[in-house]
Amino acid sequence: MLLLLVLSSSAWSELVIRVTQGNDKPTIVAVSPIALNGIQIKEDIGSIVEADLKRSGLFSAIPRRDMLAFPSTAKDVYYRDWRILGTEYLVVGAMIPVDEGRYQLDFSLLNVTAQKTEFNHRVSGTKSQVRDLAHLISDKIYQEITGIRGAFSTRLAYVTANRENGKYVYRLNVSDADGAREKLMLESPEPIMSPSWAPNGKELAYVSFETGRPAIFRQNLVTASRQQLTNFTGLNGAPSWSPDGKKMALVLSKDGNPEIYMLDLATNRFTRLTRHFAIDTEPTWMPDGKHLLFTSDRGGTPQIYKLNITSKATQRLTFRGNYNARASLAPDGRTLALIHRASSTFHVASFDLVTGRLIELTETRLDESPTVAPNGAMLMYATKQGDRGVLAAVSLDAGVRYVLPAKSGDVREPAWSPFLR
Amino acid sequence: MIQTNKFGLTAAVLSMVLVGCSSAPTDESTDIEDTSVQTGQVDASVIDDSAIEVAIAADTVFYFDYDKALLKPESRAALLEHAASLNSNPRSVRLEGHADERGTREYNMALGERRANAVKEFMVLQGVSAGLIEVISYGEERAASYGSNDSAWSMNRRVELK
Numbered sequence: 001m002l003l004l005l006v007l008s009s010s011a012w013s014e015l016v017i018r019v020t021q022g023n024d025k026p027t028i029v030a031v032s033p034i035a036l037n038g039i040q041i042k043e044d045i046g047s048i049v050e051a052d053l054k055r056s057g058l059f060s061a062i063p064r065r066d067m068l069a070f071p072s073t074a075k076d077v078y079y080r081d082w083r084i085l086g087t088e089y090l091v092v093g094a095m096i097p098v099d100e101g102r103y104q105l106d107f108s109l110l111n112v113t114a115q116k117t118e119f120n121h122r123v124s125g126t127k128s129q130v131r132d133l134a135h136l137i138s139d140k141i142y143q144e145i146t147g148i149r150g151a152f153s154t155r156l157a158y159v160t161a162n163r164e165n166g167k168y169v170y171r172l173n174v175s176d177a178d179g180a181r182e183k184l185m186l187e188s189p190e191p192i193m194s195p196s197w198a199p200n201g202k203e204l205a206y207v208s209f210e211t212g213r214p215a216i217f218r219q220n221l222v223t224a225s226r227q228q229l230t231n232f233t234g235l236n237g238a239p240s241w242s243p244d245g246k247k248m249a250l251v252l253s254k255d256g257n258p259e260i261y262m263l264d265l266a267t268n269r270f271t272r273l274t275r276h277f278a279i280d281t282e283p284t285w286m287p288d289g290k291h292l293l294f295t296s297d298r299g300g301t302p303q304i305y306k307l308n309i310t311s312k313a314t315q316r317l318t319f320r321g322n323y324n325a326r327a328s329l330a331p332d333g334r335t336l337a338l339i340h341r342a343s344s345t346f347h348v349a350s351f352d353l354v355t356g357r358l359i360e361l362t363e364t365r366l367d368e369s370p371t372v373a374p375n376g377a378m379l380m381y382a383t384k385q386g387d388r389g390v391l392a393a394v395s396l397d398a399g400v401r402y403v404l405p406a407k408s409g410d411v412r413e414p415a416w417s418p419f420l421r
Numbered sequence: 422m423i424q425t426n427k428f429g430l431t432a433a434v435l436s437m438v439l440v441g442c443s444s445a446p447t448d449e450s451t452d453i454e455d456t457s458v459q460t461g462q463v464d465a466s467v468i469d470d471s472a473i474e475v476a477i478a479a480d481t482v483f484y485f486d487y488d489k490a491l492l493k494p495e496s497r498a499a500l501l502e503h504a505a506s507l508n509s510n511p512r513s514v515r516l517e518g519h520a521d522e523r524g525t526r527e528y529n530m531a532l533g534e535r536r537a538n539a540v541k542e543f544m545v546l547q548g549v550s551a552g553l554i555e556v557i558s559y560g561e562e563r564a565a566s567y568g569s570n571d572s573a574w575s576m577n578r579r580v581e582l583k
Contacts, residue, residue, distance in 0.1 A: 122450035136451055174458045183458040191562035210463045224459035235534055238527040258531045279531040326525040339525050387568055
């Protein structure tokens with residue numbers, strides 16, 4: 001029996017934000033330090049908000065050392081102080097204790113150009129939720145200024161593989177979207193693969209070899225209760241939760257070669273959806289819940305196909321290049337992120353389902369496992385830095401990039417959670 | 422074995438109750454939900470990594486070309502020896518298929534299985550009972566050689582007889 005209640009040491013060293021092109025005209029924001037009124041907390045809320053906004057690539061921040069004052073409410077603000085720094089938006093806020101162990105944080109977004117308050121908002125929580133409060137503030141500000149829902153309060157699931165004392169240790173982890181607060185979900189000496197979020201963000205499905213063979217499990221993030229869903233001869237892989245959370249698409253090779261199946265989670269009934277001697281794998285759902293996208297080499301090379309679940313009608317979608325695989329759909333239901341091979345390197349590319357246009361987004365090689373943020377602004381993927389597996393992110397317009405380097409071992413197979421609240 | 426932490430969960434849920442008294446001007450407010458993550462456990466007792474003895478001295482690792490699942494001619498002699506040994510002395514064997522790291526993980530799982538099945542089919546043609554052969558693919562999850570170069574990749578595109 002393995003003892004797993006030890007706190008996992010975080011896989012991340014430090015988030016390195018490398019905005020290679022960035023937005024041509026980033027919005028200039030200043031986040032005045034949040035007034036703490038004597039409350040002792042480790043985290044610097046203002047810095048977390050600032051890092052969130054900068055990581056989106058759409059903002060640049062006024063450094064604290066350049067600020068002439070640290071106002072914490074709108075009435076303390078002298079707009080002139082901020083105009084001369086070129087500030088377009090200013091964030092001010094103050095935290096106060098309200099009850100045993102509980103705090104509330106009132107913050108405001110000020111439009112410096114128009115000299116007016118855009119909104120006031122209050123968030124509240126415990127000391128252990130300080131990072132949640134900070135990301136919530138980032139979400140509100142991002143949405144107000146860009147019109148796009150913020151995804152800073154979301155999470156990542158990913159797999160790490162480390163060689164420890166000559167043996168491999170595989171771990172399934174969940175962290176905040178910025179890599180902080182990593183939590184260990186599962187540790188095993190056998191491979192763990194293909195994490196997939198339930199649409200409610202409360203469960204993960206994944207493949208674990210812990211029985212000596214691949215099997216699909218589901219695990220509740222809050223209770224940690226686990227359930228083995230498959231135990232067939234051959235491949236048991238690539239789980240993908242349906243948009244309504246009631247079904248799971250997956251791959252079984254019990255019929256002799258890999259086929260796409262659909263599992264009804266209430267009845268435990270499996271329905272075979274493909275019937276072909278080629279490799280059929282990597283199913284992912286269209287938002288309508290009626291179609292799947294999957295990878296098949298039935299045309300000679302791996303390409304993306306679309307399957308109507310009811311009629312089983314199958315249509316090839318990608319034609320450019322001889323390797324297009326592992327589609328991940330953006331929330332617009334129209335843009336696919338996929339792995340595309342171009343002159344022997346594997347890049348993440350976007351593919352427009354309407355126009356058929358394919359655009360390479362990454363400059364790294366050996367890219368894998370693209371996963372699009374629930375607001376469609378960024379995608380994360382796995383790649384190699386030297387011989388090490390790392391996670392990296394790129395915006396869907398390829399303008400913004402950053403890397404999340406690991407302290408040790410390989411980090412792989414990111415899966416971006418849905419919106420959690 | 423499953424670790425649940427009911428007490429911690431209840432405490433966190435209780436701490437979610439909205440606190441609403443203040444005189445500060447507020448358009449709206451948001452309370453943080455508890456979404457803490459708990460750890461699951463692998464039952465280590467079911468993992469069987471006992472080494473299975475291979476009775477004969479012939480090669481037990483068979484290599485493949487990139488993106489291919491065709492047996493190479495140089496694999497034939499050793500496989501014929503293994504088949505003969507299994508025919509005279511039937512026992513269960515395991516064929517573990519692997520891929521190099523290039524391409525996607527689940528596609529490589531399928532490719533590793535295709536390679537292991539190619540070895541299985543060859544042995545069945547030599548008279549070995551299909552029921553004695555278990556095929557498992559590890560895809561690119563268990564590299565034999567580390568590094569992102571041609572020589573490491575060629576060592577990783579393999580089927581291991583165990």
